[in-house]
Amino acid sequence: MSNIYDTLNPMQQEAVFTTEGPVLVLAGAGSGKTRALTHRIAYLIEEKGVAPWNILAITFTNKAAGEMRERVDRLVEFGADAIWVSTFHSMCVRILRRDAEYLGYDRNFTIYDADDQKVLMRQVMKKLDLDPKMYKEKTLLGVISTQKNELVTPEEFYTMASGDYRRMRMADAYQEYQAQLRKNNAFDFDDLIMKTVELLQHNAEVRGRYQDRFQYIMVDEYQDTNTAQFRLVSLLAGRYKNLCVVGDDDQSIYKFRGANIGNILNFEQIYPEAKVIKLEQNYRSTQNILDVANAVIANNEGRKDKKLWTANEKGEAVRYAQYDTAYDEAGAIVRAIRKANEDGLALKDCAVLYRTNAQSRLLEEKCIQYNIPYRLVGGVNFYQRKEIKDMLAYLKTIYSGQDDLAVQRIINIPKRGIGATSISKVAGYAADYDMSFFEALDCAGDVPGLGKASQKINSFVRLIHMYRSKLEFKCTVSELIRDVLETSGYEQELLKEDELEAQSRRENLEELINKAVHYENTAEESTLGGFLEEVALVADIDSMDDSEDRLTLMTLHGAKGLEFAKVYLAGLEDGLFPGSAAVNSEDPDEMEEERRLFYVGVTRAKKELTLTCARLRMVNGENRYSRRSRFLDEIPPQMVEDGKKRSGDGAGYGRSGYEGGSSYGGGYSGGYHSGYSSGGYGGGTHGRDRYQADIFELESRHDRGQVSPGYKAPQYGGFGKLPDSGVKLGKDFSVTKESQLDYQVGDRVRHMKFGLGTVTEIKEQKRDFEVAVEFDNYGLKRMYASFAKLKKV
């Protein structure tokens, strides 16, 4: 009876059997590294008698973690669920949930996502009086993130910035930002790692506990780790040193978000006793495809020497085609895929990969035109959608009310007549008395100057309390969501919006409920807190549904780790791929990273690979001519077949009249756009095509990433074409112009915010009085009487 390890090749076996001490597995694309990793875990448990709870396997995405757990489950007899298979972030959350008190944080902290960070940063900038023209919040957040990835504290950042005024101000922002996070009992994603490192570094007891627990540690995609993650892993492995890292330096493509390729390149320097194992046999692609990959990546200087080989057949030739316009390119690609599909290849086995998300547009248009169902990966994350964030803010508020940002987000959603002024009053009061925003709301009666708003605030607080008590009566998370939707007035408010928009939002909320139900069915103990946590760490891509047969469109970054029988790399033009930043950069590393990205793209293909580019492309609204990508020139000419010389494949189509006149015959100056909108492509189906294009146009704003052309056709009652009559259902907004003002020029008046002032001018306009007031402390202001609510003194 053979055992499960017999199916592995000798190098894979070595990776599996070398269990003690540091191990570096250099795993080329498609070399079966996940297989090696899962078998290694099985081997540790079954053959070496290691307790499952002494094993830790770390990945970057939930998807990878889930897949690995599933595969381990199948290999290991029992106890597999005691293995920690987790992402860096969820592992840190688990540690912090238990031990955050040592850092002075409460254990039920919340996690801030990119949106929360932005809101917080805006507050920080206001407080520090940072000119938004000089310092953009995006830049500041970027700088802070970089520091955290490098484990630089605000104090250290000050020291490093010494003298440089701009850097000092950034340090101010970093420090204040941290103070605010701390106050809100929140961590951002980078904090999760950095604070865990801090915890382990400063607390020997805690460190010892985890070091003892994790006797065998494995890290996947090691080339993507940043400095903080590297330190975290070193700390955890500090006692037993049984650390096995798996990665491919040639697939390091995340430098821009902090990944430090040095972690993998210098592993042997850091652990001199490390065993290095190379997995170079590729099981995925044909030899022809690998030849191209090897030829290009060989041009990189900073890499470990290795060369992929395969026992697979030579396969089809790799093809190349240059088109006149990006429009032609997209059309030819989609038609070729349609042809392949007609010949029996499933759409889900095809992918078009590109460098930037903007390139997806043209491809989408063509897919719609040719009725090819597609799946667009990338774009707006499900959990970043407004309605989802709103609902989650409700849940967070019901859960703990400690998260000021969440409470402030929903206090006036749906509209409750609690405006910015009231909010800032309450926030000021909360700051004065050192309480959370929600606590301050709870005693709104004591907050000075709230007036009528305090009534409204009270009913909001009561609403939240009501949900809380329902939760105690064993109402599930999904029931709670439904309840909030129906009783908070959120659903009704949705109905007032544009029909399509409302529908899309409701679908997304239904999807959230589905996720809640799924959570209830899978979690051991389902709690609101648990659900929020799961959701906070889940990215959209994890829920990518690959059951439907659709063509995949995505960026090269998104494609890492995936494989398709037939792959198109589109837009291979200098300035686009490699991007202009890399072309113009002094730093040669940038070009190397682009080249690695190219390598990643090429190695996604199993059977067929086509490389395409266009002479003319619309970029940022202007036509741009480009020469073909330098990476194409790095491929020996005999390795590719120029598609233009053949007829019958991708490039040939363009000439055979399929395009219907707009692209080839008529030159390109604007021809394709007008060609598209005037429906000039012959055939009897274009009416339908245009109809779908309209749906796409309208839906795409809210539904990027989930577009489903040709799949659900919503009742098309001519919506988008109706002139907006201005009759917004139920909405009656009119300025109530007072017939007369109780003050006149020269009078002293009081304003809610600006205090005392003197009226200098009153102008009567169509619907309102415009009043100018010279305030004692704020200078001259002009305002409308109906909003200013000025009181004569």
Next chain:
DNA sequence: GGGCCTCAAGTTTTT
């Protein structure tokens, strides 16, 4: 408070 318009900006992205 909120709709509408102008203007600037515009790789890659997970958690």
Next chain:
DNA sequence: CTTGAGGCCC
């Protein structure tokens, strides 16, 4: 060309 954010207006 497209999108988002801020300014303006009623």
